[in-house]
Amino acid sequence: MKSFKVIYRDKLSQARVGILKLGNLEIFTPLFLPVGTLGVVKTLSYEELKEIGVDAFIANAYHLYLRPGEEILKKFCGLKKFINWDRGLFTDSGGFQIYSLKELKKITEEGVEFRSHIDGSKHFFTPEKVIEFQAVIGSDVSVCLDECVEYPVDYNYAKRSVEVTTLWAKRCKKKFDEIKKNNFGNSQNQLLFGIIQGSVYKDLRKKSIEEILSIGFDGYAIGGLAVGEPRELMWEVVNFISENLSQDEVKYIMGIGELEDIFFCIEKGYDIMDCVLPTRNGRNGQALTSFGKINIKNSKYSTDESPLDNECSCFVCKNYSRALLHHYYKSQELLVLKLMSYHNVYFIINLFKTIREKIIKDEFLRFKEDFLKKFNSEIC
Ligand SMILES: [Zn+2]
CATH class of the missing domain: 3.20.20.105 (Queuine tRNA-ribosyltransferase-like)
Structure with missing residues (x-):
């Protein structure tokens, strides 16, 4: 078979x-x-x-x-x-x-x-x-x-x-x-x-x-x-x-x-x-978000109360602010490596799930265009 x-x-x-x-x-x-x-x-x-x-x-x-x-x-x-x-x-x-x-x-x-x-x-x-x-x-x-x-x-x-x-x-x-x-x-x-x-x-x-x-x-x-x-x-x-x-x-x-x-x-x-990118980049401080990539090491996040991605429903985005992740990263706290990896893998696995749903509705190309437009907008 x-x-x-x-x-x-x-x-x-x-x-x-x-x-x-x-x-x-x-x-x-x-x-x-x-x-x-x-x-x-x-x-x-x-x-x-x-x-x-x-x-x-x-x-x-x-x-x-x-x-x-x-x-x-x-x-x-x-x-x-x-x-x-x-x-x-x-x-x-x-x-x-x-x-x-x-x-x-x-x-x-x-x-x-x-x-x-x-x-x-x-x-x-x-x-x-x-x-x-x-x-x-x-x-x-x-x-x-x-x-x-x-x-x-x-x-x-x-x-x-x-x-x-x-x-x-x-x-x-x-x-x-x-x-x-x-x-x-x-x-x-x-x-x-x-x-x-x-x-x-x-x-x-x-x-x-x-x-x-x-x-x-x-x-x-x-x-x-x-x-x-x-x-x-x-x-x-x-x-x-x-x-x-x-x-x-x-x-x-x-x-x-x-x-x-x-x-x-x-x-x-x-x-x-x-x-390897979602996990390797995660460990290097980079997060995938609906509005582009962000690097949590950047000092502009030190007071940012928002989650990595306000459209993501993973436990990291529900419970941790960018400021806290930035603080963990700067202090070399090991937990941040997991939190960043978890979010990135969650993000990409859910993206694939959405893509499958969109293909079945014949909406893949429209979704691709909308997603990448937002992703490249870098308004995060
Ligand atoms: Zn998340």
Whole structure:
């Protein structure tokens, strides 16, 4: 049975509402995944994530492999049991993190050799190993090991990375099917998403789409975007990929977290997004509000009695003034890191909920325009 079904298509754009079936869970898309690299969304408890309405988050195989490691995860029958989380869990292969190591890695056709960023110890990831480890983690959605390139990258290097990504995708799929057949791992219903690469080169993106699609996966992730390229170029590639991918498949665009980009990707028919921005920016004092971003460190908030966002109904906005949050931040009180993260995750999860409601009413484009107009007004 197919794990993804579109239940409503917007009449005025490619935006759609779908249901992603993860074992016994049914999750609505468009879906935003907060990032919980090590199995925790920084500063937030699982009870708080549930209270906010988070349906799923994404953890990282590279980081979990180094800490807590395979033995602990095996002992506890996977990450979901270890952390007592009964909602959706995605895992990233860790490819992106390994490639960010710069001096600490060596890529061959066989796999990628890297040194731990923690203690310098040497490790070797093959596509098979990454699939096997994600089965140990027991995530609901796993992804293939891919080669993510930085921006800018020359054409020939990007072409080679597409070839490696396809080769690895085939090996990942083969291993994944073997694992399923042998009932190995901690998620009997785990899905595997292929990853499309090709940097900003359209012919390479097309080649990658065709090759990854022909292998056949439960869903398709788009990697290698939002890595420093100008927004217009990114949007051009996002649009191109959307036009060349089947409209029946679930599409996950990785690393997208700016609100303008989120709206654009949803308009172009993407279903899933993840980003560290709401939590990372929150910890740096930045809050998302209906009237734009504000930085609570700014001294103009030291006497401001209003909440972060007077249109938000999260407990932070109900109980804490900007002045109090400013005071906590200035005094380096740890609580402020949680309060800011809580509000930002609440804000974005509720934005996605509203977007789904608007799509079903064919009001998505109007909502997008009104929302961004207000968001960019910066009258906060
Ligand atoms: Zn709030």
